[in-house]
Amino acid sequence: MGGAAAFALVQDAFAARAADVHAYSSTQARDALMCRRLHLDICGRLPTREEVEAYIASRVSRKQEKLVDSLLASKEYADYWAMRYCDFLRVKSEFPINLWPNAVYVYHRRIRAAVANDEPWNDFARALLYGRGSNFRVPESNFLRATARRTPEGLAEAASISFLLYPSENSTRKYEEYSKKYANYFSRVAWKSTREWKEELVYLKDGPADATPEAFMAELEGPLSKTFYATPVHRVHWWLFGTYAPTGTLNDWMGAFRSGGWRLKPLLRHVFASSAYRALPATPGKKNGFPARRLDAEVLDDAICDITGAVRAFESIAPEPFSFLPPKRRSILVEDGSITSAFLLLFGRPPRDSGLLEERNNAITAKQRLYLYNSGKLWDELGAMVKEERFAKLDPREQVKDLYLRFLSRPPDQAEYFLFTKKEDVSPRDIAWHLLNTREFIYRI
Amino acid sequence: MSTPAQTKAVASAPRKPAQHVIEIWQWGGPCQLETFDPKPDAPHDYNNGLKSIKTNAGFYVHEWLPQLAQCADLYSVVRTLTHPFPGHEKATYIMQTGRQAGGGVTYPALGAIVASMKKKDYEGDLPPFVILTQAKGRFSEVGFLGDAYAPLVTGGDPNAAKFIVDGIVPPGGLTKEQLAARFARCERVNRVAVDPEFEAAGAAARRIIEGPAAETFDLSREDKAMRERYGRTRIGQQLLAARRLVEYGVPYVSINYSGWDSHKKHFETMKRPTHEMDQAVSALLTDLRDKNLLDKTIVWMCGEFGRVPKIDRQAPWNGGRNHFPRCFSALVAGGGFKGGQVVGKSDETTDNVKDRPVTPVDFLGSICELAGIDPDDRLPNPKGFKLNVMPPASEIGRLKEIYA
Numbered sequence: 001m002g003g004a005a006a007f008a009l010v011q012d013a014f015a016a017r018a019a020d021v022h023a024y025s026s027t028q029a030r031d032a033l034m035c036r037r038l039h040l041d042i043c044g045r046l047p048t049r050e051e052v053e054a055y056i057a058s059r060v061s062r063k064q065e066k067l068v069d070s071l072l073a074s075k076e077y078a079d080y081w082a083m084r085y086c087d088f089l090r091v092k093s094e095f096p097i098n099l100w101p102n103a104v105y106v107y108h109r110r111i112r113a114a115v116a117n118d119e120p121w122n123d124f125a126r127a128l129l130y131g132r133g134s135n136f137r138v139p140e141s142n143f144l145r146a147t148a149r150r151t152p153e154g155l156a157e158a159a160s161i162s163f164l165l166y167p168s169e170n171s172t173r174k175y176e177e178y179s180k181k182y183a184n185y186f187s188r189v190a191w192k193s194t195r196e197w198k199e200e201l202v203y204l205k206d207g208p209a210d211a212t213p214e215a216f217m218a219e220l221e222g223p224l225s226k227t228f229y230a231t232p233v234h235r236v237h238w239w240l241f242g243t244y245a246p247t248g249t250l251n252d253w254m255g256a257f258r259s260g261g262w263r264l265k266p267l268l269r270h271v272f273a274s275s276a277y278r279a280l281p282a283t284p285g286k287k288n289g290f291p292a293r294r295l296d297a298e299v300l301d302d303a304i305c306d307i308t309g310a311v312r313a314f315e316s317i318a319p320e321p322f323s324f325l326p327p328k329r330r331s332i333l334v335e336d337g338s339i340t341s342a343f344l345l346l347f348g349r350p351p352r353d354s355g356l357l358e359e360r361n362n363a364i365t366a367k368q369r370l371y372l373y374n375s376g377k378l379w380d381e382l383g384a385m386v387k388e389e390r391f392a393k394l395d396p397r398e399q400v401k402d403l404y405l406r407f408l409s410r411p412p413d414q415a416e417y418f419l420f421t422k423k424e425d426v427s428p429r430d431i432a433w434h435l436l437n438t439r440e441f442i443y444r445i
Numbered sequence: 446m447s448t449p450a451q452t453k454a455v456a457s458a459p460r461k462p463a464q465h466v467i468e469i470w471q472w473g474g475p476c477q478l479e480t481f482d483p484k485p486d487a488p489h490d491y492n493n494g495l496k497s498i499k500t501n502a503g504f505y506v507h508e509w510l511p512q513l514a515q516c517a518d519l520y521s522v523v524r525t526l527t528h529p530f531p532g533h534e535k536a537t538y539i540m541q542t543g544r545q546a547g548g549g550v551t552y553p554a555l556g557a558i559v560a561s562m563k564k565k566d567y568e569g570d571l572p573p574f575v576i577l578t579q580a581k582g583r584f585s586e587v588g589f590l591g592d593a594y595a596p597l598v599t600g601g602d603p604n605a606a607k608f609i610v611d612g613i614v615p616p617g618g619l620t621k622e623q624l625a626a627r628f629a630r631c632e633r634v635n636r637v638a639v640d641p642e643f644e645a646a647g648a649a650a651r652r653i654i655e656g657p658a659a660e661t662f663d664l665s666r667e668d669k670a671m672r673e674r675y676g677r678t679r680i681g682q683q684l685l686a687a688r689r690l691v692e693y694g695v696p697y698v699s700i701n702y703s704g705w706d707s708h709k710k711h712f713e714t715m716k717r718p719t720h721e722m723d724q725a726v727s728a729l730l731t732d733l734r735d736k737n738l739l740d741k742t743i744v745w746m747c748g749e750f751g752r753v754p755k756i757d758r759q760a761p762w763n764g765g766r767n768h769f770p771r772c773f774s775a776l777v778a779g780g781g782f783k784g785g786q787v788v789g790k791s792d793e794t795t796d797n798v799k800d801r802p803v804t805p806v807d808f809l810g811s812i813c814e815l816a817g818i819d820p821d822d823r824l825p826n827p828k829g830f831k832l833n834v835m836p837p838a839s840e841i842g843r844l845k846e847i848y849a
Contacts, residue, residue, distance in 0.1 A: 023637070095534070095546050148550075172829060284640040292640070342580060342598065353551055361592055364642055366649035367572065370612030373650055376600075379616040419633065430627070434634045439643050 024280050029410065031056045033281075033445070034064060036409035037290075038272065040444045041240055042071040044080030044299045044332045046306060049405040068272045072265050078116035081264070083298065083332045084239060085111045088162055088355040089128075089146060092337030093316075093323075096148035096353055100198045101316075101323050101336065103135040103142050108335035110139030120262040121232050122221060125163055129213040132202050134194070141202040144189050144213065148353060153179040155186035159213075161355040163220055165231040167244035171356065185216035232264060233257055236271065238357050242291050249276070281445040292443040294362045297347030298331035300442070304378070305330070307406045308385040308432075314339050346371060364442070372437050379429075382436070386428040396421050399428050407435035460849065462817025463780025464566070464741045465691045466559055468699040469684070469726065470581065471748035473706030474536075474773070476766055477795050478754060479719060481522040481774040483507040487794045491754050493712050493764075502785030509719040512727035518785045519730040519739065520778035521847045525789025525798040526747065528805050531768045533706075536749035537581065542588070543809045543835045550830065553588035554581075555809050556697045558834060560594040561825070562818045563696040570649065570658045572597040574697045575690055577683045581701050589828045596699065603664055603682035610662045613653055624655065661693045662686060674728045680718075681725040688732055691742055705748050709765040711756065730778055743780030743812055747773070754794045772798045775808065781815035783847045801841065810835045811844040 024030050035055040039047040047055070055067065071077060091108055093101045114124045131140025147158035157179035160166075166174040188207040191200050204212060220228040230245075233253045237245035245253060253267060260266025271277055282289025295303065305311060314325040316339045323339060331344060337352035346368055348361030372378065386392065394402060400420045404412040412420070420431050435441055478484055483497035483505055497505040500517030513520075530536040535546045542552040553561070560574035567573050574596040580586065587595045600611035609616065615624055628651055653659060664672065664685060675681035680702055687698045702722075707715050726746065733739035751773025752766035772791050778784065790800040810820035813834055820835035820843075 095538075096551060170829075281637055283638040284642070292637070345580075345595075348592065351551060363592070364646045365592060366646045366653070367595070367597060367612070369646045369650035370653060373647075374612045374615050374654060376609055376611055376616040416634070419630075424630070426630070433627070434631055437631055438635050438637075439640060440635065440637050442643075443637070445637050 028056050030280075032410035034278065035067065037444060038064075038067055038071060039409075040295070040299065041272075042068070042080070042268070043074060043076035044083070044296070044302070045076060046303050046406075047409050048306075049402065052405055052409045064278075065269075065273065068269060072268060075116075078112050079330070080299075080332050081115045082108065082112035084235075085115060086335070086337065087350050087352055087360060088235070088357070089143065090148075090158065090337070090352045090355045091142075091146065091335065092352045094338035097146050097337075099135070099142055099146055101321060102198065103145070103200075104336045104338075106136060106139040107142040107146075115264070118263045118265045121229065121257075121264075122262055125220060125228070126217050128162075129159070129217045132204070135200045135202070136196070138202075144186075144202045145191065145200065150191070152183035152186040152189070155189055156180075156182035156216075158355065159186070159216065163231060164224060164227050165234045165244075165357075166227075167230075167234050171358075182216060182219075184211050185213060185219070187211050189213065229257065229262060230254065232262075233267065235357065236264070236267060240271065240277070242293055242362075290445070292439075292445045294347075294364050294443050296332075296360065296362065297344045297349040298334070300347055301331040301341075301343050303441075304381065304436075308381040309388060310381040310384070312341065314341065343371075369437075372442070378436070379433070382429050382432045385432065391428070396428075400431060403428065403431050403435055407432070407441045408438070460781055461741070463743045463815050464563070464696065465694075465738075466555075466697045466743045466745070466780070466812065466816060467684075467687050467691065467729070468556065468697070469744070469746035469776075470699055470701050471705045471722075471746065472537075472581065472701055472703040473533075474748035474750040474752060474768055475705040475719075476707065476711065476715065476752040477524070477769075477772065477774040477791070478752075479507045479509055479711075479715060481506055481510075481776060482524045482791055482795050484754075484794055487754075490756050490758075491794050493756060495712075500785075504785075504787045507719075509716060510723045512723045516727050516731055519734060520744070520776050520784055521782055521786035521788065523747075523775040523777060523788045523803050523808065523844070524772075524791050524795075525801055525803050526751075526773050526775055526805070526808060527798050527802045528750070528770050531750065531770050533749060533768075536768070536770055539805045540747070540749045540809075541581070541586070543806045550832075551588040553590040553594065553824075554586040555812065556596060556699050557587045557590050557594040558813070558824065559697040559816055559818065560596075561590050562834070563816070564594075567694055567696055569694045570652045570656055571661070571690070571693065571695055573695060574699070575599065575695050576699045576701055577686055578602065579701050579703075581699075589826050589830060591827045599662070599686075602679065603662075603686045604677060604679045608662050608664055608682070608686065610659075612650075613659050613662060615654065621655070658693065661689050664689070671732075674732070676721055676724040676728065678721045678725065680721050681728065684725045684729040688729060688736075688738070691733075691738060692736075707752065707766055708762060710763050711752070711766045712764055726776070733779060739779040741780060743782065743815055744778040745775060745812060746777075747775030751795070754796050772796065777812075777844070777847070781849050782811075782844075783849045786847045788844055788847060802839075803841075803844065804839050806836050807838050807841065807843045810838050811848075814843060815848065 024033060032052055035047050035052050039045060086108060089111060090097050091104055093099050093104045127140050128143035131138055131143055133141050135142050135145055144155060147154045157175050160175055160178035160182060188204040188211050190203055190205045193200055230250060233250060234244045256270035257267040279290040282291050311328045312331060313327055314329055314334050316323040340349065350359035391402060397417060400417055401411055404410060420426055478492060484492055485497045496508045498508050498511060498514045499505055500514040502517035506514050528539050530539060538546040541554040544552045556574045564573050574594055576596040576598045578599045578601055580598045601609040664682060667685060672685065675685045683700050687700060690698045704718050733742055750768050750770035753769045757765050757767065772795050788801060789803055792799045813820045818834055821833055824832050824834045
């Protein structure tokens with residue numbers, strides 16, 4: 001076959017991909033897809049090359065369930081889902097929440113422990129609403145500090161956003177209503193400073209016995225229980241599928257959540273085993289199929305670091321005391337919403353000002369694509385990656401394979417091998433650049 | 446020659462609002478005494494024995510500003526900016542947004558406001574708000590306006606051999622052809638279905654990379670004399686880049702100009718940067734005038750506050766000046782601001798405002814007003830907040846006395 005004919009064949013192969021079914025016709029391709037999807041959704045990271053290859057090769061029965069179990073038991077699950085919890089609990093040291101650094105760290109540790117131990121939702125909410133005392137010594141007391149408005153209305157709004165998710169695009173108005181309706185429960189909450197710098201005690205002033213956060217908790221478990229228990233379910237649906245749970249799904253998932261004792265992991269096991277979760281990627285604009293999501297800012301940042309070997313240094317020189325996070329800190333582990341980077345800002349990390357889910361912006365923008373196309377920093381990181389000894393000594397075909405497994409968590413197909421090893425003279429660094437700029441890499445599909 | 450009747454008609458026609466704003470943000474807070482409010486007659490502990498010079502408009506500036514003294518007809522000086530916040534963050538916040546920090550809403554900075562209100566008149570590929578070269582720290586510059594008005598932060602160094610704008614100028618010195626081949630190949634390395642949103646973002650990015658927008662940042666297109674005129678300094682070349690961005694059409698350009706936080710050894714450290722500023726800003730103003738751009742471009746320059754008038758001779762400051770928000774200065778020019786004027790009067794040391802205090806709200810509101818944005822009008826926003834562009838002006842009011 002001549003070059004031109006071969007090229008036409010390759011073009012056809014690419015054209016055929018318009019139909020996704022074609023790209024996922026093999027078990028191997030579907031396994032790779034699920035392996036990547038589960039790692040991203042449960043641990044907020046890409047699977048390593050070894051993990052993908054082992055998963056594809058594995059012949060054990062119920063291997064997907066086993067993967068889900070092992071990922072849910074991992075440290076990284078707690079890291080990643082704690083980040084999500086910290087988003088709606090507004091964990092940040094600076095304006096407008098002003099928890100201050102020491103308090104941020106103890107509060108984050110407490111939240112992460114709740115995720116790691118799979119604390120039941122009602123127990124966790126109770127612990128937060130009952131928290132009194134020092135912001136440095138009683139982590140839970142920070143819940144009643146983590147609001148932009150330190151008024152009964154402000155606290156009622158913050159508590160409603162955290163515990164009473166209102167599934168609507170126009171939730172702001174609903175929360176205005178809640179902030180007035182439940183303000184009385186927070187009317188006695190007060191704060192005083194101590195002689196320790198930036199320490200603050202949360203306590204209750206004198207007042208009527210039914211005007212307490214405890215009474216609000218009773219309301220959550222009583223008349224408001226339907227919304228209260230649906231809240232984590234909607235959040236999980238939002239995080240995984242990008243929308244609030246439709247009624248049918250809500251009822252189904254609520255069953256799993258209830259029978260699991262209001263713990264998240266049994267709910268997640270149920271979700272990950274569902275046919276909706278195992279569906280092939282959706283075609284944009286069409287209803288069927290699994291919806292793609294642009295990787296969270298933190299996850300994308302970590303993915304680039306994992307692939308290229310780059311490291312990030314996070315620090316904050318305002319407010320005092322200054323914070324310097326240990327080197328090589330993963331972005332999803334940056335506890336403080338006030339500590340950020342140009343990258344995280346660019347890719348829509350939530351400011352944690354309100355705790356609304358909509359604060360996280362996973363939309364793709366021209367500025368983001370400019371960065372991925374052309375950032376000098378990224379280009380340097382790709383350069384360092386291909387110079388790495390283990391990679392540099394591979395033969396060209398193996399290099400292509402390695403890059404595909406690193407970026408896209410799957411081996412290349414024949415057309416892709418052809419494109420990058422035969423047809424054109426493209427350097428490994430350039431191949432990496434191409435993969436970095438694919439929707440397949442930038443999105444969880 | 447126009448007849449008197451024609452002149453009158455022109456004069457009474459409503460002024461066209463400014464189309465562009467260049468903000469020169471002196472991060473850290475420059476000293477009012479060594480810039481636009483010199484006090485040569487104050488005790489030595491205030492002026493360190495330094496003098497002032499008379500400008501071509503008749504008022505005086507510090508002796509470190511000889512070039513700005515020669516073109517004072519092009520700008521006016523506000524000597525009585527005042528607010529209560531001595532910390533960088535809260536001070537920056539109020540000087541950038543017109544709002545006090547706190548209260549649960551993160552407000553947009555002036556750049557994002559102007560970008561959002563002027564975007565309808567702007568057709569360029571570059572975002573309507575560009576920052577040279579680093580973002581202003583942690584405060585979100587967009588606030589509740591959302592990503593659409595987030596600034597493009599250039600990174601890079603305009604004074605380097607090549608101004609590498611992160612994201613726009615491809616690293617590795619690719620030619621246009623190599624770039625085109627890359628993008629073409631990129632289209633084919635795509636297993637998953639095409640997503641219109643992803644493609645649109647990519648197409649917008651490629652228009653910037655491959656089109657005239659990228660050339661805006663290519664300062665080598667300016668002749669050598671012009672580059673020298675601004676000064677071969679970082680600030681000089683940043684202001685030259687700012688002028689090119691205005692020519693391209695960008696509504697709001699902000700220069701994040703750090704280096705003014707002179708707690709220690711103020712006089713030893715500030716002389717050179719002040720000279721660089723003098724050259725760069727006077728070059729910008731005269732260049733904008735020469736190119737007939739000054740009329741439609743507002744230039745404003747100040748920091749988040751000024752500096753304590755009395756020099757702190759104690760260790761560890763050793764002749765330094767700390768933060769001082771009670772009375773400090775700013776420069777405004779073009780776009781409907783008169784030149785050659787002085788607003789407000791400080792006392793004999795600049796410790797206090799003596800006459801006509803100017804609040805941040807009145808100051809920023811004036812810029813909005815001249816840019817054709819009514820500060821008392823609603824600020825449309827994706828969150829549905831019912832808020833005006835700026836809080837209400839003070840009783841003393843906006844800077845109407847220097848509106849042309």
